[in-house]
Amino acid sequence: MTTIDLTGTTLIVRPQGWHQLWALKRRLEIPLAHVRGARVDPETARGRKGVRMPGTHLPGVLTAGTFYRREGRAFWDVRDPEKAIVIDLTNDWYTKLVLEVAEPRATAAAIERARRRAG
Numbered sequence: 001m002t003t004i005d006l007t008g009t010t011l012i013v014r015p016q017g018w019h020q021l022w023a024l025k026r027r028l029e030i031p032l033a034h035v036r037g038a039r040v041d042p043e044t045a046r047g048r049k050g051v052r053m054p055g056t057h058l059p060g061v062l063t064a065g066t067f068y069r070r071e072g073r074a075f076w077d078v079r080d081p082e083k084a085i086v087i088d089l090t091n092d093w094y095t096k097l098v099l100e101v102a103e104p105r106a107t108a109a110a111i112e113r114a115r116r117r118a119g
Helices: 019-023 042-046 104-118
Strands: 002-006 010-015 028-031 035-040 051-058 062-069 072-078 084-089 096-100
Touching: 002 096, 002 104, 010 019, 010 072, 019 051, 019 062, 019 072, 035 104, 042 084, 042 096, 084 104
Parallel strands: 072 096
Antiparallel strands: 002 010, 010 028, 035 084, 051 062, 062 072, 084 096
């Protein structure tokens, strides 16, 4: 699971506990200007991940780390797809983030509000 913090200009993603090890990341900082949108999307979290490089994928248990697909790189940190949000990015290292959060609807809505305020 991850926690998400929003500043006036930045989206900060922090994998929690062992997820830092499985995802091989402690923190991601994404400019809000690079965020195209955020949505609750359990179907994407259940879908095809791509080629793992580097990260952890235990089917039906955990997906964490960087995965490559034709569309580009995606960062994943999901155990429970029902709590997953997808954050679409532009002009960034990743094309999307697929993250498990405690409150998916509230988190996606907060990201959308922050993105609109950042302009």
